[in-house]
Amino acid sequence: MGALRPSTVLALALLAAASGTGGVAGQQPLDFERYRETIEPIFIADRGGWGPGRAPCVTCHAAQGTPLRLQRLRETAGGEVYWSEEDSRRNFEVVSRLVTPGDPDRSRLLRKALTVPAGGAALHVGGKFFESKSDPEWQAMADWVAAADPVERPAPPRLDFDFFRDCVQRMYLDKRPGDVECIHCHETGVRGFARHIPEGRDFWNQEESRGNFAITRRYVEPGEPMMSRLLTHPLAPAAGGDYFHGGPRRWDSTDDPEWQMLAAWVRGETPECVVGAEADAGGSRE
Structure with missing residues (x-):
């Protein structure tokens, strides 16, 4: 097969651009x-x-x-x-x-x-x-x-269930001075991400933890801490938190070690577990 003439090459290039098959040059972004x-x-x-x-x-x-x-x-x-x-x-x-x-x-x-x-x-x-x-x-x-051309986007990070079970749920039970613990309001209803613990136990079993995890995920946007209600609802408005929360404000700042720990988890990481008094002390308890 002989070489294509320049005019033919140009025509094919224009056709590819018009049909959107010519790569980035043919893409139509959101307007x-x-x-x-x-x-x-x-x-x-x-x-x-x-x-x-x-x-x-x-x-x-x-x-x-x-x-x-x-x-x-x-x-x-x-x-x-x-x-x-x-x-x-x-x-x-x-x-x-x-x-x-x-x-x-x-x-x-x-x-x-x-x-x-x-x-x-x-x-x-x-x-x-x-x-x-x-x-x-x-x-x-x-x-x-x-009207916009399809765009390939990376998959959101995966939330680590084991970290949620062993660490995040501990936060639900932790009582900060002058406040009530999360479980006080969130153990029932559609927002019940910290369900009532059966008599005779002080923590959730695997099945119960899975249930709490499923509901908690509704309030987490993987990869986006400041778009996740789990992190913005109890955060002080001056620090970027929601303007209304029926419960107390658990964090005055996003610099709080506990908030930072949750943010890392939301980004798909498995950080060191720092909850409550441990956060205030700047350390963790195994």
Whole structure:
């Protein structure tokens, strides 16, 4: 076969770029301007009330350490709320981590508020806003995600169950001076990640630990300590914690050795176990 003429080579290169098979040059990323114009208004939209499924998304997501951690809204002299461009770019970075470019059905952002029969996630604390994928708002988000070319992303780190069983659960039982232990509020209900320990024992067995682990995972974003409610809910707001927590603030700072230990675990590491008084003393107890 003879060599291709320069004009043929150029034509093939242009065809590859147009079809998206030409590598990075042909990729279409998530569109920020379209996000700001079409997606962000959905987060502010009035839902007709307060409580799960009725309050605007921003009500919870600008105050709680969820994976969708939005910037707090600004307000004009006339009482209208808005985000600055800088705020929107920060929101865009967060939102981009919660979608799978090119694949709306695998995008966490789209599945959380969609009802289960329509293919949504099983749990969304804020309730369900979309009854079906034909909802105009859901479609707007789907079109935005679908317009971007697929991007390969590394798998999130694995949370070490053994470390959780032997160390993290000890924290649930530890009482800091003037506070109550986690188990005091979290031994029952949907947020019961520290279930009641049966009479005659002072710790959870393997099966019970697995149950606690399954619920705890709902409040952990592997690889992202500051997007994990397990770490932001009991953290002081001045240090980046959630604005509301029904229980006490266990950590005044992210420099707390116990918080640092949990952050390392969330990043997929197996750190030294440091709990409660051990953290205050800067050491650990085997």
